[in-house]
Amino acid sequence: MAGILIYSDKTRLALELAEAARQLGLAEDRAYKAVSINHDEQSLELAARGLEVFSIQRSELAAADTAAMASALCQTAEQLDVDTILLSSDRRGKELAGRLAEAWGAGCLTGVKEWVFLEGRTACARSALGGATEAIQIINSPRRVIAISPRAFIPVEGVEKGSVQPMEVKIEASTIKLVETRSLAGDTVDIQAAARLIVVGQGVENQEELTRGQKLAVLLKAEVACSKPVASDKKWLPEDRIVGLSGKLCKPDLAVILGVSGQVQFTVGIREARVIVSINKDENAFMNKMADYVLVGDLLEVLPELEKYLSQ
Amino acid sequence: MDFSLTKEQLLIQKMARDYAEQAIQPALSTIEKENQVPASILTGLAELDLFGLAMPEEYGGADAGYESYVLAMEQIARVSCGPAMILSAHSLGLGAINNFGSREQKDRYMPGACRGEGIASFAFTEPGTGSDPRQLTTTAVKDGNSYIINGTKRFISNASYPGPLVFFAMDSESGKPTAYIMDKQCPGYSVSEPWEKLGWHGGDLVDVYFKDVRIPAENVLGQAGDGYPILQYGIAYGKIGMNSVALGTTLAAYEEAVKYARQKTHRGDPIAKFQAIQLRVANIAMLYESSRWIAYRLGWLANKPKSFKDFAHEAALAKVVVAENAVQAARIAMDIHGSYGLMVDYNISRIYRDAIMGPQVEGVIDMQKIIVAGDILKG
Amino acid sequence: MNIVVAMKQIPDLQQIRIRNRQPLLDDVPLTFGNIDKNALEAGMQIKEANQGKVTVVCAGPRELADTVKEALAAGADEARLLIVEEEMDSAQSARLIAAALRQMEQVDLIIMGEGSGDNYSSQVGSRVAQILGIPQVGFASCIEVKGSVVRITRSLEDCEEIIEAQLPVLITVMSDINTARIPSVSQILRAGKKPVVSIEAQELGIDIGELSIETISNLAPEMQRRQIVTTSAAELVRALESEGFGGRG
Numbered sequence: 001m002a003g004i005l006i007y008s009d010k011t012r013l014a015l016e017l018a019e020a021a022r023q024l025g026l027a028e029d030r031a032y033k034a035v036s037i038n039h040d041e042q043s044l045e046l047a048a049r050g051l052e053v054f055s056i057q058r059s060e061l062a063a064a065d066t067a068a069m070a071s072a073l074c075q076t077a078e079q080l081d082v083d084t085i086l087l088s089s090d091r092r093g094k095e096l097a098g099r100l101a102e103a104w105g106a107g108c109l110t111g112v113k114e115w116v117f118l119e120g121r122t123a124c125a126r127s128a129l130g131g132a133t134e135a136i137q138i139i140n141s142p143r144r145v146i147a148i149s150p151r152a153f154i155p156v157e158g159v160e161k162g163s164v165q166p167m168e169v170k171i172e173a174s175t176i177k178l179v180e181t182r183s184l185a186g187d188t189v190d191i192q193a194a195a196r197l198i199v200v201g202q203g204v205e206n207q208e209e210l211t212r213g214q215k216l217a218v219l220l221k222a223e224v225a226c227s228k229p230v231a232s233d234k235k236w237l238p239e240d241r242i243v244g245l246s247g248k249l250c251k252p253d254l255a256v257i258l259g260v261s262g263q264v265q266f267t268v269g270i271r272e273a274r275v276i277v278s279i280n281k282d283e284n285a286f287m288n289k290m291a292d293y294v295l296v297g298d299l300l301e302v303l304p305e306l307e308k309y310l311s312q
Numbered sequence: 313m314d315f316s317l318t319k320e321q322l323l324i325q326k327m328a329r330d331y332a333e334q335a336i337q338p339a340l341s342t343i344e345k346e347n348q349v350p351a352s353i354l355t356g357l358a359e360l361d362l363f364g365l366a367m368p369e370e371y372g373g374a375d376a377g378y379e380s381y382v383l384a385m386e387q388i389a390r391v392s393c394g395p396a397m398i399l400s401a402h403s404l405g406l407g408a409i410n411n412f413g414s415r416e417q418k419d420r421y422m423p424g425a426c427r428g429e430g431i432a433s434f435a436f437t438e439p440g441t442g443s444d445p446r447q448l449t450t451t452a453v454k455d456g457n458s459y460i461i462n463g464t465k466r467f468i469s470n471a472s473y474p475g476p477l478v479f480f481a482m483d484s485e486s487g488k489p490t491a492y493i494m495d496k497q498c499p500g501y502s503v504s505e506p507w508e509k510l511g512w513h514g515g516d517l518v519d520v521y522f523k524d525v526r527i528p529a530e531n532v533l534g535q536a537g538d539g540y541p542i543l544q545y546g547i548a549y550g551k552i553g554m555n556s557v558a559l560g561t562t563l564a565a566y567e568e569a570v571k572y573a574r575q576k577t578h579r580g581d582p583i584a585k586f587q588a589i590q591l592r593v594a595n596i597a598m599l600y601e602s603s604r605w606i607a608y609r610l611g612w613l614a615n616k617p618k619s620f621k622d623f624a625h626e627a628a629l630a631k632v633v634v635a636e637n638a639v640q641a642a643r644i645a646m647d648i649h650g651s652y653g654l655m656v657d658y659n660i661s662r663i664y665r666d667a668i669m670g671p672q673v674e675g676v677i678d679m680q681k682i683i684v685a686g687d688i689l690k691g
Numbered sequence: 692m693n694i695v696v697a698m699k700q701i702p703d704l705q706q707i708r709i710r711n712r713q714p715l716l717d718d719v720p721l722t723f724g725n726i727d728k729n730a731l732e733a734g735m736q737i738k739e740a741n742q743g744k745v746t747v748v749c750a751g752p753r754e755l756a757d758t759v760k761e762a763l764a765a766g767a768d769e770a771r772l773l774i775v776e777e778e779m780d781s782a783q784s785a786r787l788i789a790a791a792l793r794q795m796e797q798v799d800l801i802i803m804g805e806g807s808g809d810n811y812s813s814q815v816g817s818r819v820a821q822i823l824g825i826p827q828v829g830f831a832s833c834i835e836v837k838g839s840v841v842r843i844t845r846s847l848e849d850c851e852e853i854i855e856a857q858l859p860v861l862i863t864v865m866s867d868i869n870t871a872r873i874p875s876v877s878q879i880l881r882a883g884k885k886p887v888v889s890i891e892a893q894e895l896g897i898d899i900g901e902l903s904i905e906t907i908s909n910l911a912p913e914m915q916r917r918q919i920v921t922t923s924a925a926e927l928v929r930a931l932e933s934e935g936f937g938g939r940g
């Protein structure tokens with residue numbers, strides 16, 4: 001049976017893809033291998049977790065050049081007898097997925113959060129209708145390109161020793177020029193990547209409560225996110241911190257929700273958190289029904305107490 | 313009979329809704345507190361062609377018809393009545409020039425006003441005059457090639473903004489009510505501080521004082537001594553805009569009621585689960601549906617009225633229904649909110665104040681019923 | 692310069708209601724996704740700075756003829772509609788759009804949203820670029836055209852890339868690239884008078900292939916949470932610690 005190939009330019013995501021590939025391989029009885037591009041460290045890391053890694057070392061191949069990357073991966077897939085390629089569904093991976101799928105003649109799904117194994121067929125779970133629903137979909141073409149959402153799978157825990165071998169591909173002449181790469185300013189936060197979130201809602205009524213919430217975030221090593229009105233109307237936080245239908249869909253391990261009533265437009269953005277805590281002065285807030293732990297109380301009383309116990 | 317909106321009408325509705333949510337909503341508390349619509353919002357409304365929406369293209373308007381005017385005004389008033397009130401009074405004054413003005417008058421006043429460069433007003437009411445033109449005390453005395461105007465007008469919208477003012481005065485030669493056009497803020501023209509109103513903040517009402525204001529003789533609107541049809545137009549057409557404001561208020565009350573019913577919980581369940589709340593929501597929905605179709609139809613009729621008198625009957629009837637429905641809807645929505653609804657933090661408190669304005673402005677309710685009954689029972 | 696903005700007709704997401712976990716799509720008005728409006732606005736701004744023409748291309752059912760007025764009102768000069776009644780997957784849409792683009796005289800810039808508002812699969816742009824064999828830059832937060840070179844800021848999660856490419860290029864944009872303008876009444880009324888070419892998809896004479904994606908179900912997710920009420924901050928902190936979320940992490 002043809003195998004599975006994984007690729008991400010980011011090692012952490014590649015390790016998650018390896019776990020996704022391991023589960024898929026187990027269900028479909030396929031081997032899985034990895035390709036890494038201009039990234040020795042990643043090759044070694046993947047090999048250390050038992051993967052057979054094919055390393056492309058061509059400095060003229062830039063991740064920014066989606067066409068050249070798709071071509072390189074296409075050639076790798078041809079050489080390795082695989083019929084499924086897993087990519088990361090971050091922005092880089094999503095952009096690559098469509099181009100690779102078209103070049104390789106594959107059906108493609110992105111933003112996949114989970115495997116759903118039906119009798120002999122593998123389906124993918126992903127958000128649809130702007131987050132209102134979860135679709136279970138199957139790619140029916142012989143070749144598949146599947147982009148897996150970050151944090152959907154835990155990084156693979158390999159035991160045996162894998163291998164790294166070189167892979168040769170023909171590099172197409174680049175049609176774009178990467179002029180500059182700028183790392184984003186230090187205070188830019190990716191709430192989707194955060195393992196823990198403190199989410200500020202409209203029940204956080206003043207600056208003092210907001211400051212308390214931010215302090216709680218520091219203690220819990222969490223990032224601060226918010227519901228839409230807090231950013232759009234009150235402008236207390238930047239818009240890229242909005243959780244929900246009109247913001248980001250997040251899947252942290254822990255979400256502590258402060259003063260959010262719990263409308264569906266908000267909850268779609270946080271419902272996949274592993275543990276949800278709702279702190280609200282209204283014991284009947286709808287958010288409380290969507291929480292694992294509920295604490296009813298005034299934020300100005302509750303937050304300082306939480307600080308006290310957490311810093312002990 | 314086809315009650316569906318065209319794609320263009322849906323887009324005009326959506327345009328007004330988007331603008332109201334994006335630009336007016338953030339300024340709402342300023343409008344309420346300062347009783348003033350920020351200039352940037354007036355510019356924005358002008359860029360969307362809302363100042364000339366129903367006026368002919370020939371004179372700089374968008375010629376979208378009065379039914380589209382109602383659709384747009386409803387969405388603006390849904391967020392804030394102030395800007396809608398400014399547009400309503402402006403469209404009334406401008407419409408008078410469009411319907412009764414000479415070609416020269418239209419060329420002179422309409423294109424700029426359609427672009428929002430001047431905001432029009434319509435002034436009939438005086439401190440001692442309700443809606444009886446025979447009681448007018450403002451005078452226009454012919455002096456060579458001009459008229460000299462003296463008098464006071466009460467509760468006038470947009471009178472602090474530059475632009476044309478259509479006003480009524482007793483013509484000294486004929487001794488009859490006559491309509492004239494004046495450029496606001498000319499020598500001898502002054503206004504009072506705005507009245508502090510219960511609702512519709514941002515759309516200010518002032519008293520206007522004319523002290524020996526000199527206007528050119530050609531500024532008579534229509535014929536000297538023949539102001540009555542223009543007044544009849546004004547009484548009727550003013551209700552299109554006022555109805556739209558009341559309709560937008562009803563829609564806002566409806567949305568607040570539904571939102572609160574879903575959000576507020578009692579012993580763990582949203583209050584929407586209780587029949588007492590459901591019945592109230594159903595009532596508001598019915599009030600809104602009946603208001604909107606009667607208000608849209610009035611807009612549609614306004615495009616080609618059989619006569620202004622005929623239209624005045626339709627407008628009187630529509631006004632009573634739509635204004636009263638707004639009050640009822642706001643009251644029911646208030647009941648759904650309970651004591652929270654009394655708090656300024658809750659939108660419904662403002663909506664309630666806005667709703668109660670409707671029955672009293674642009675002709676009180678009883679007057680409208682008398683007009684309607686008079687037409688039915690005559691002969 | 693000729694700018695094409697590809698847009699997708701989708702149900703108005705704000706108006707979708709869920710009953711028994713099923714999304715209710717009947718009677719939900721069709722519109723363009725918000726991000727498609729940002730793509731159009733980006734095209735409009737480039738047109739205004741460089742002169743040229745913005746053509747909107749959409750593939751979908753017949754209702755497009757009405758929906759496209761939104762794009763024409765917002766400033767597009769003309770539209771090409773590819774009428775297909777059947778549901779299509781991203782690969783099929785891409786083939787259709789690419790075929791329509793090939794029919795057009797000269798296309799310098801193709802702009803789309805980075806993902807459609809409803810499905811967010813983010814594939815169509817990449818697939819179209821591959822079919823046409825042109826360079827692409829996704830997730831643009833800034834686009835500047837200077838002569839035949841376009842300079843794009845690609846906004847990734849952890850960095851920004853400044854990229855230059857020769858036209859023609861396909862660009863997908865982020866929603867924060869601009870604020871889409873609201874069309875005026877006159878623009879709305881004039882929209883219906885702008886040129887619209889409507890093409891039945893089969894007339895393009897291409898094989899868009901079989902539907903490769905099968906949807907087994909599409910339901911609103913169930914939410915089962917424990918709803919454990921803690922009565923004090925101390926109790927909550929203990930609960931968090933038992934879940935592995937200590938304060939000192």
